[in-house]
Amino acid sequence: MDIFRAAVIGCGNISSVHFDALKKNNKCVIAAVCDIIKERADKKASEYNAKAFYNIDDMLEWNQFDVLHICTPHYLHFPMAVSAMNKGKHVLCEKPPAIKYHDAVKMSECAAENKVHLGVCFQNRYNAQSVYIKSIIDSWELGDVKAVKGIVTWDRRDNYFNSDDWHGTLDKEGGGVAINQALHTIDLMQWFAGSDIESVKATISRKRFRGKIETEDTADAVFEFKNGVTAMFFGSLCFAENSPVFLEIICEKGKIVMYDELNIYRNGKEKETVTFKKASGEKSYWGSSHKLLIDDFYGALSEGRKFSIDGSEGSKAVKIVNAIYDDAENNNVINGG
Numbered sequence: 295m296d297i298f299r300a301a302v303i304g305c306g307n308i309s310s311v312h313f314d315a316l317k318k319n320n321k322c323v324i325a326a327v328c329d330i331i332k333e334r335a336d337k338k339a340s341e342y343n344a345k346a347f348y349n350i351d352d353m354l355e356w357n358q359f360d361v362l363h364i365c366t367p368h369y370l371h372f373p374m375a376v377s378a379m380n381k382g383k384h385v386l387c388e389k390p391p392a393i394k395y396h397d398a399v400k401m402s403e404c405a406a407e408n409k410v411h412l413g414v415c416f417q418n419r420y421n422a423q424s425v426y427i428k429s430i431i432d433s434w435e436l437g438d439v440k441a442v443k444g445i446v447t448w449d450r451r452d453n454y455f456n457s458d459d460w461h462g463t464l465d466k467e468g469g470g471v472a473i474n475q476a477l478h479t480i481d482l483m484q485w486f487a488g489s490d491i492e493s494v495k496a497t498i499s500r501k502r503f504r505g506k507i508e509t510e511d512t513a514d515a516v517f518e519f520k521n522g523v524t525a526m527f528f529g530s531l532c533f534a535e536n537s538p539v540f541l542e543i544i545c546e547k548g549k550i551v552m553y554d555e556l557n558i559y560r561n562g563k564e565k566e567t568v569t570f571k572k573a574s575g576e577k578s579y580w581g582s583s584h585k586l587l588i589d590d591f592y593g594a595l596s597e598g599r600k601f602s603i604d605g606s607e608g609s610k611a612v613k614i615v616n617a618i619y620d621d622a623e624n625n626n627v628i629n630g631g
């Protein structure tokens with residue numbers, strides 16, 4: 295069996311989840327770590343017995359790895375992924391794959407040209423609830439999907455935006471709640487709708503962080519997909535806690551409602567309530583499926599099969615978010631200073 299040599303770039307918050315999953319995966323070893331903050335790279339290097347780098351060029355020149363995990367701020371995903379893939383490395387990139395949809399498309403093309411795998415961390419597709427919902431939709435037992443609603447209301451405070459140089463900035467984060475915290479929900483909405491986006495009408499605004507950040511803390515949108523499914527989305531960082539994501543899927547013969555539990559309403563029948571084991575840990579509202587996604591990515595590499603959330607699949611939510619920002623900007627609906 296092939297053992298893949300993994301490198302992780304960006305040793306901040308989310309990297310711990312990648313390191314943990316890599317450590318437990320017998321298809322790979324952690325060969326290298328990289329961060330511009332030397333202490334962060336050194337700490338992870340000593341923890342995982344890996345080589346430390348402080349910039350990507352040195353790590354790419356060293357070249358002794360097969361897979362790059364990109365856990366850096368958003369604006370770095372595209373250039374880092376392209377540099378690594380052009381060196382023949384497989385890439386597993388944190389969401390979003392790129393800030394701009396056209397760059398996400400170029401990333402897919404770059405993966406194809408170099409015959410490498412590109413995966414995007416939309417781990418919530420692996421949550422038991424998501425898998426169950428998708429299986430009901432695909433089985434057609436509720437008929438066609440007609441409409442989808444997604445609501446994300448989380449709690450972010452000043453310290454979140456003051457703790458680094460990229461959150462809340464347009465050039466580095468590329469947007470706020472829509473491209474960052476709620477992107478998983480937008481991805482699930484389009485996955486369940488099962489079609490490419492046709493049109494988006496949206497509003498973005500700053501409320502709690504008016505005058506403090508450049509990006510939006512609140513966004514709402516109405517989507518239409520090419521297959522006729524309509525959708526409503528609301529996301530905000532101005533609530534008092536990180537509530538569970540609310541998803542509602544209206545179908546021809548019933549509906550599916552996910553909040554704390556999952557309820558399936560089949561016309562004329564009693565509702566089915568499914569409860570799933572809660573994700574453990576402080577950040578349980580992220581979902582706990584990174585390990586499942588990372589294991590599947592390495593499974594795809596070793597079996598030579600397609601990874602399901604590849605560059606093309608991973609760019610669909612970015613296309614919607616770009617349309618949200620375009621519509622909000624073109625209609626001059628952003629408000630707040």
Ligand SMILES: NC(=O)c1ccc[n+]([C@@H]2O[C@H](COP(=O)([O-])OP(=O)(O)OC[C@H]3O[C@@H](n4cnc5c(N)ncnc54)[C@H](O)[C@@H]3O)[C@@H](O)[C@H]2O)c1
Nearest residue numbers: 304305306307308329330331365366367368388389458580
């Ligand atoms: N999938 C999820 O549920 C999830 C959850 C949280 C964050 N994320 C994503 O993970 C990514 C990182 O988020 P985070 O919260 O870990 O951020 P973070 O700020 O905690 O970590 C980013 C790290 O990248 C390093 N870095 C910055 N520039 C670099 C460079 N040029 N070269 C090497 N290292 C560099 C920083 O020093 C920092 O250690 C983002 O894309 C974010 O959206 C995903």
